[in-house]
Amino acid sequence: MNVMRTHTNAFTLIEIITVVAVVGILAATLSPNIDGWIGKSKIKTAADELQQYLAFMKGESFSRGVAIKAKIDEDNNSMAIYSSDELVSNCQNSEIDWNDMNNNLDFKNVELISEVDNDELCFFPDGSSNGGTLTLKSKHGEYEIGILSATAFIESKKIEE
Numbered sequence: 162m163n164v165m166r167t168h169t170n171a172f173t174l175i176e177i178i179t180v181v182a183v184v185g186i187l188a189a190t191l192s193p194n195i196d197g198w199i200g201k202s203k204i205k206t207a208a209d210e211l212q213q214y215l216a217f218m219k220g221e222s223f224s225r226g227v228a229i230k231a232k233i234d235e236d237n238n239s240m241a242i243y244s245s246d247e248l249v250s251n252c253q254n255s256e257i258d259w260n261d262m263n264n265n266l267d268f269k270n271v272e273l274i275s276e277v278d279n280d281e282l283c284f285f286p287d288g289s290s291n292g293g294t295l296t297l298k299s300k301h302g303e304y305e306i307g308i309l310s311a312t313a314f315i316e317s318k319k320i321e322e
Contacts, residue, residue, distance in 0.1 A: 200301030205319075207271045207297050208304035212317045214266050215282075215306065218242060219313050222284040228252060230259060233280040233295070238268040252283030252291060272298040277308075284313055296320075 215231075221244070222229040228249035231240045243259035275282075277293030284290050292310030296303060303320040 197301060200299060204271060204297060204299045204302045204304060207268055208306065208317055208319075211266070211268075211295065211297060212306055212315055214240070215284075215308065215315050218282075219284045219288075219290070219315070222286055223288055226286045228286065229262075229284045231282045233273065233275040233277060233282065235273055235275055235280065238271060238273040240266045240273075249283070249285065252281050253279050268297065270299060274298060282308065289313055 290313035
């Protein structure tokens with residue numbers, strides 16, 4: 162009588178337990194690093210978003226021929242944009258009517274620090290600005306966005322610790 166033996170290719174229980182243990186050790190080792198990578202990515206994304214936001218304001222001011230103002234709220238880590246149809250040379254002038262553009266920017270888990278006069282950053286139609294520095298800070302890093310007054314040039318740089 163001919164007996165056919167069939168071989169099935171399978172993993173043994175010991176092999177499966179070994180692989181699960183190795184994966185568990187790797188996960189436990191890498192999890193603190195993943196938190197750091199995510200945190201660094203979030204602060205970098207926030208800095209990029211702020212820089213694009215400021216570039217948008219500068220472009221809107223130039224193309225529409227109006228002053229655009231960002232009111233910076235350090236307590237809530239947010240910014241709100243306003244525009245004026247009047248000729249503006251000083252954005253702190255209380256006699257100017259500012260129209261809310263309904264285009265706010267909120268930062269979550271990132272501290273917004275303003276070094277701008279009265280926390281009001283303005284871009285003017287002639288391509289200038291009142292200038293200043295905005296800093297984004299978290300436990301994973303710090304970025305500084307500077308705005309030059311004469312040219313409204315926007316520069317972002319990472320602050321090395």
